[in-house]
Amino acid sequence: MDTPETLIDLDRYPIHQMGGARDDILTRIRADLGRDGCAVLKRFITPEGIEALKTQADGVADKAFRSFNRTNPYFTRDDPTLPASDPRRRFFERSNSFIPADNFPPASPLRAIYEYPAMSAFIQDCLEEENFYPYADPLADVIINAADEGNGFPWHFDTNNFTVTIAIQNADEGGAFEYAPNIRVGDENFAEVEKVLDGTSDKVRTLVLEPGDLQIFRGRYSLHRVAPLRGKTPRYVGILSYVEEPGMVGTPERCQQLYGRTLPIHHERAGQRADAYLD
Structure with a gap:
């Protein structure tokens, strides 16, 4: 059985x-997060753990929801009252897939890592x-x-204040992680978002992550995307989410x-957020 101690x-x-x-690790990670909202712990997962996570991903890959549509960075609808250059009116092709959380029972390796008390305490530190909840x-x-192959994730902000990801398997080519650190701290900063979208x-x-790397990222404040993938090998990334208010859902x-x-829980708790950002 896979346990956090082996993973x-x-x-x-x-x-x-x-x-x-x-404490030494915390000092480095806090410095990285303070500088650009992103920190990476190389080879955080053991080789055995990487294999266990990959096997798990392969086993439930058919449960992924695949979607192909156009989205803006905020996942909101078009607003024709705004100028065409406004980021809220800039839509890009999104082709990606997510395996939902209800495919990972308590005994599964990814959930074992997420529910390991030392893990959540470390991420919080x-x-x-101060306010930190699953x-x-x-x-x-x-x-x-x-x-x-061909999938990617266009420029967007995360719903959660902070996200933790584990690189499990890379594609043959592509899939680099690109981000603009902290451009939405304090306000929406549409002018700078527009520059990112324009490529200026x-x-x-x-950032190129390797299997086993752990990334801590403040994606609610940093615009980011995943470059398109090439090759037949799928890219797997585990995403562990924590929030600043108890009971929060998407x-x-x-x-x-x-x-x-x-x-039902999504409709019951709609609108319960700790901030007023668009998404």
Whole structure:
């Protein structure tokens, strides 16, 4: 049976032991997050763990919801009252697929990592968030993004304040992670978002993650995308979501777009957010 102790390289990253090396890791991660809202822990998952996660992803890949549509960075509808150059009116082809959270039972490796108390405590300490809770969305708390050749994810902001991802398997080519750090801190900053969409921004950075890498990312504030993929090998990325308010779930519109369905809880809790950003 896969356990957090066999899945996570606790020799390299002793997240379960207070003080010492853990504090050194926290210092580095906090500096990276403070600088550009993104931090990477290379080889966080053991080779055995990578294989277990890959096997799990292969086993439920047919459960992925695949969608092909056009979206703006906020996943909102077009507003003809705005100028054509406004980011809210800039729509791009989105072709991607997500394996919803209800395909990962408690005994599965990805959920074992997510529900490991030392893991959530470590992530909270990295982010220095006083309010920190597991995402209550039964379709989205722990998911896998499964992308095939030609797929990609256009520029967008995340629904959650912070997202944790685990690189499981890369495509043969492509799939680089591109992001514009912290351009939506304090306000929507439509002018800078427009520059990113136009390809004229000097704020965009490129990151290539390898299987086993853990990424902590403040995607609610940093515009980001995944470049199109090439080759026959699918790209698998596990996504672990935490939020700043208990009981938070995705909007019905967002869940329908990403997972092809909603549950009663999405409609019951619609509009319960901790901020007023568009998405």
